[in-house]
Amino acid sequence: MAVITMREALNQAMREEMQRDGNIFLMGEEVAAYQGAYKVSKGLLEEFGDKRVIDSPITELGFAGLGVGAAMAGLRPVIEFMTFNFSILATDQIINSAAKMLYMSGGQFKIPIVFRGPNGSAYQVSSQHSQAMESWYAHFPGLKVVMPSTPADAKGLLKSAIRDDDPVIFLEQERMYGIKGEVPDEEDFTIPLGQADIKREGTDATIVARSLTVPLALKAAEELEKMGVSCEVIDPRTIRPLDIKTIIESVKKTNRVVVAEESHSFCGVGAEISAQIAEQAFDYLDAPVRRISGADAPMPYAKNLEKLALPDVEKIVAAVREVAYLD
């Protein structure tokens, strides 16, 4: 297996899918000539030409809606947001058009579109450029929401997302484009949407983590192992549809849960997972579900405050110790 970066894995996924299907095009700000603000689309313009790799004006509502319309007429757009902060301008087209078109047309118009780009915190870019949007999109039936945490997951899930006939919100993480990992060499490697992955098996506590918090949870699990606590780390990978079954199975085994996320906690994905655990596995819990989330404040600029606002290994370790009644 080749060891590549997250960025390269995403690039491979798009390249391979575009080679396979001429109806796929990539549109977004700086995706073509500039090769992508985060270089995820590097080389695609050269290979596929400006008919299929298209620099858009800074007009998020416009090109998101253009993508949905193109999907109605039979194309399979991949729409890149330079960051998902800017997708807020496009939410009318994502939520009112993409998510509902199949339903309100009585099943006539599928919208096979992927909206992708970096989500979550970056480095010291303050409030408007550092926020995690998954709970917004996961809230609405009609959308699928994907959040990979490894290069292999990124590649396999993006290929599935592009092949999917429904609109998919594909959330990459701004801080994770450079992380490396093994990616299977097989030509048609895909990972189905809606399947969680057990990133580490354990018996004493379950940590449900996604995107940025998965490497943090794994590091926390290593440290907890030294303290005699065996942690299972589950990455749902897809927020919608959510593989709650895998999480519940783990809870039944460990009886203790920590959800780690960088998004705000209020009305968040962690809140949803906690609620479903309470509904489906209440009797198996030996402690209340504990959430480690981003601070309930806009992201600050100052380095020390930014660090305080985000989940980290220490916070996850402390939370697991808390649900294990070790302190």
Next chain:
Amino acid sequence: MQLIFKSMSELKVIPMRPRGKDEPPPPNSNFNGQAEVTDAIDPIALKQEHEQRKSEQQERIEDTERETLIGMLRQMILIRRFEEKSAEGYSLGKIGGFCHLYIGQEAVAVGAMAALRPDDYLLTSYRDHGHAIAKGMSAEEVMAELYGKAGGCSAGKGGSMHLFDGDINFLGGHGIVGGQIPLATGVAFATKYKGTDQVTLCFFGEAAVNQGAFHESLNMAQLWKLPCIYVCENNQYGMGTSLERAMSLQDVSQKACAYDIASEFVDGMDVLAVRDAVGRAVKRARESSLPSLLEIRTYRFMGHSMSDPGNYRTRAEIEKHQERDPVKLFTQNLKEKNLIADAQLADIEKSVREEVERTVQFAEQSPEPAPEELYTHVYSTVSSEQ
């Protein structure tokens, strides 16, 4: 406010021109120095203008096959009677939610569709019954949709505002003001991408012109030379807010010059003027893959929706516009040209009424959607129930 059309312009690009330092801004109501909107109405000038308009329509009638003319008249009458029946159904509680009627605007949809090929695409707003019927959707399925029945064109899930029919490339009524404009731009993008010569017609009201979606779309359409025709049906009111209370520059067609797009101002009460103007835009789109913006001045005779008390305009204003009722105008002209006799007109009315009655029967008899339909079509492949 009254409208006086001095003359019509052909489809063209109005060049942007910087205003001279001492030059006063152009009056808001001027369209290319040719059409004028004014509060102080000169009844004689208005009458003369109506006469001129009438003679222009008669000239267009002379250039058109009789069968085509009669077909267009029948469609306009069908939409009028269908909408009257919709209002009745709404009053009876058979139709719920929001119901936006097209009465007064029939010439726009019927005229525009006469310039389209059946495989061309159409998207519109929530005021979509007229466009759907004109595009060729089964009026029965439209009525069943208004009734929320399984036999409706959107299986009872869309309702009045969300009519869809993939078989005739009717890509929907859309409920967010201006939301369909980027979508239509994308459909035009797709046809160009695939190399077909289909054109996309996008209808919206003048209030949508104030939305960012309009401006973002026109910019992209001209940037990428997309075969999309943006048809602004200017009925002069965004719900209860008049054009002049909502728009700083009220000549919608002139906004095209900001995007270097060809535009035209069209009398929306003349079905043949609409057909000809849309025809010119279609030619531009089909042959040169270029977008156009048409401002079609029309007027809705009913409220914004069925729940509109209408206290923002006077009865007299409505009646003034009803003098140029597009159906009446066209009928009179056809009569004067001896292309239709009273007896034949009565036959059309009779067959239309029967057809509309059939739509009600169809809607009444169509079953309600089955309860399990609540969770179908949320996703294309899996049930949303987890």
